[in-house]
Amino acid sequence: xxxxxWRQFRMQLLVALAALSAVxxxxxxxxxxxxxxYNSALAGCPNGGxxxxxxxxxxxxxxxYLGTGLVLLVPGLIGAFWGAPLIxxxxxxxxxxxxxxxSITRTRWLAVKLVFIxxxxxxxxxxxxxxxxxxxxxxxxxxxxxxxxxxxSARGVVxxxxxxxxxxxxxxxxxxxxxSVPAMAATLAVFAAVQILVPLAxxxxxxxxxxxxxxxxxxxxxxxxxxxxxxxxxxxxxxxxLNVPGAWVLSGxxxxxxxxxxxxxxxxxxxxxxxxxxxxxxxxxxxxxxxxVSYQPADRYWAFQWSETAIFLALxxxxxxxxxxxxxxxxx
Amino acid sequence: xxAIIEARGLGKRYGRRQALSDCTLSVPAxxxxxxxxxxxxxxxxxxxxACGMLTPTSGSIEVLxxxxxxxxxxMARVGFVAQDTxxxxxxxxxxxxxxxxxxxxxxxxxxxxxxIQQLGLDPAQRAGRLSGGQRAQLALTLAVAKRPDxxxxxxxxxxxxxxxxxxFLQSLMEFVAETEATVVLSSHLVSDLERVCDHLIVLxxxxxQAVGEIDDLLATHFRLTxxxxxxxxxxxxxxxxxxxxxxxxxxxxxxxxxxxxDPSWVMEPLALEDLVLSYMTRARDTGADHRPVLETQR
Numbered sequence: 001x002x003x004x005x006w007r008q009f010r011m012q013l014l015v016a017l018a019a020l021s022a023v024x025x026x027x028x029x030x031x032x033x034x035x036x037x038y039n040s041a042l043a044g045c046p047n048g049g050x051x052x053x054x055x056x057x058x059x060x061x062x063x064x065y066l067g068t069g070l071v072l073l074v075p076g077l078i079g080a081f082w083g084a085p086l087i088x089x090x091x092x093x094x095x096x097x098x099x100x101x102x103s104i105t106r107t108r109w110l111a112v113k114l115v116f117i118x119x120x121x122x123x124x125x126x127x128x129x130x131x132x133x134x135x136x137x138x139x140x141x142x143x144x145x146x147x148x149x150x151x152x153s154a155r156g157v158v159x160x161x162x163x164x165x166x167x168x169x170x171x172x173x174x175x176x177x178x179x180s181v182p183a184m185a186a187t188l189a190v191f192a193a194v195q196i197l198v199p200l201a202x203x204x205x206x207x208x209x210x211x212x213x214x215x216x217x218x219x220x221x222x223x224x225x226x227x228x229x230x231x232x233x234x235x236x237x238x239x240x241x242l243n244v245p246g247a248w249v250l251s252g253x254x255x256x257x258x259x260x261x262x263x264x265x266x267x268x269x270x271x272x273x274x275x276x277x278x279x280x281x282x283x284x285x286x287x288x289x290x291x292x293v294s295y296q297p298a299d300r301y302w303a304f305q306w307s308e309t310a311i312f313l314a315l316x317x318x319x320x321x322x323x324x325x326x327x328x329x330x331x332x
Numbered sequence: 333x334x335a336i337i338e339a340r341g342l343g344k345r346y347g348r349r350q351a352l353s354d355c356t357l358s359v360p361a362x363x364x365x366x367x368x369x370x371x372x373x374x375x376x377x378x379x380x381x382a383c384g385m386l387t388p389t390s391g392s393i394e395v396l397x398x399x400x401x402x403x404x405x406x407m408a409r410v411g412f413v414a415q416d417t418x419x420x421x422x423x424x425x426x427x428x429x430x431x432x433x434x435x436x437x438x439x440x441x442x443x444x445x446x447x448i449q450q451l452g453l454d455p456a457q458r459a460g461r462l463s464g465g466q467r468a469q470l471a472l473t474l475a476v477a478k479r480p481d482x483x484x485x486x487x488x489x490x491x492x493x494x495x496x497x498x499x500f501l502q503s504l505m506e507f508v509a510e511t512e513a514t515v516v517l518s519s520h521l522v523s524d525l526e527r528v529c530d531h532l533i534v535l536x537x538x539x540x541q542a543v544g545e546i547d548d549l550l551a552t553h554f555r556l557t558x559x560x561x562x563x564x565x566x567x568x569x570x571x572x573x574x575x576x577x578x579x580x581x582x583x584x585x586x587x588x589x590x591x592x593x594d595p596s597w598v599m600e601p602l603a604l605e606d607l608v609l610s611y612m613t614r615a616r617d618t619g620a621d622h623r624p625v626l627e628t629q630r
Contacts, residue, residue: 001434001435003430003431003434007423007427007431008420008422011422093420094416094418095418095419095420097412097415098414098418098419098420098474099435100385101383101407101410101411102431102432102478103404103405103407103408103435103436103437103438103478104435105401105407329387
């Protein structure tokens, strides 16, 4: 059975490996350049925050986005191209009538296929994730944002569980739809929906977020996603959406408050009279202001990675169990 | 006599459609059984129930003394060639034989290779490039080299031209002669089956209409031509399968133990095709209103 699985699957695997090895070569070459540039830039700038270091993010933008994008995309593609046709193609061409009449049970047939393809998917995605994580590590250190939703999904161990889930999902969808191409489309759609839904609705609640005050320092202002007034009237609230280094900020724009806790408006903000932009920022930084944000702290990163991996592996197990049950009893 | 297939009240329903109902039959060992019926009569359903591709919704079926596909040991003893003889288009003939060898404990590699050689096929050729007849032969080879005790074939020759059809049936007969396995072969053409089968099951309107040894069926069915009269005026012991009336004359297809000589009628033997057709016609005309199954006694 392993032989047959390999014999049926080897073309798809070779195509995938050929495509990935091209990407691997590219990421390896730019990765070595990036690491060298980062180390030498760091040597000339022991205290950090130098422009040569931050320039690297712009300079290596393309391979950075390419690699990150691939880690996000590959599990879905694996689900569609490896998972969906796994049973659907047999049902479509009628070969299930040939193979299920050999001296092997359907359950065993499915098990061998799923273990084989599942391992191939996990290894492929795992290697790619490892490569991209290594390539992007200097930039991730500079940006300090690996906990943000997209990067969280593209680093660490979660991509492996996404791949396993995608294979199981594709198999199950193919089993129900019974035709390859519609099953591939449906797999991609469902996988994309899950990948959008989980960071929005599930991941923030894995642990209850921390609420805390962040001082409106000049550092905080520089990294803020948003800082200003909700409109142009004197009564407009003064709000800011600040980032916490390494953490995942869940709250959006929150009111800027004084040390006594009073929310400020355009009229009451202490630096309204300072017109020069740099002086205005310096004035704000010295005014002892703060913003209350809710966030998942940086030290929860790995706990979240493992929790989400466990969730996806549980979903995978559920889908595999359902497929096996459906295959045994319900299918003609 | 041991029954290879034993079905009791067997039925299969797909949603609202009853594909097979109340099928009770027993196939004795060592026979070549023809399963004949019009399209949609439930032939495929019955065969797929027998090999375990389907599970019954009512009644029971036992094959070689066990529930179909209940164990791998049982699966090893049943060969099945599905309708349209599916093969893996991307795999070569040699790959198919390798697949068979790895997945079947009783695989006869010598038999498989000899058959491919006799057919003049190139083992390196992909199955997708074979003609319909060659593909059917490959599918048969896979099923036969399993060395099954029961070989089920679902309309294997339906898509073949007459020459390929003859070649296929000849291969099948060689296998039967060699192994003494029981074979069940379905078709909607009696002429295909007449040449190779010694036992017949007539299936129509999702029910078994007649079942028995072909010789017995032929010996107990007659065409009776007489002056016009009603079916119920015929002597007891004659069961009417089909009745046709013109103004002056009546023609019946009857089942009777022996021909009865009577100056008022002509009673002559029936060709197998006519016999089958009269059962199919009856099934079509009576529809759901069904009469008891006729079974030839031995």
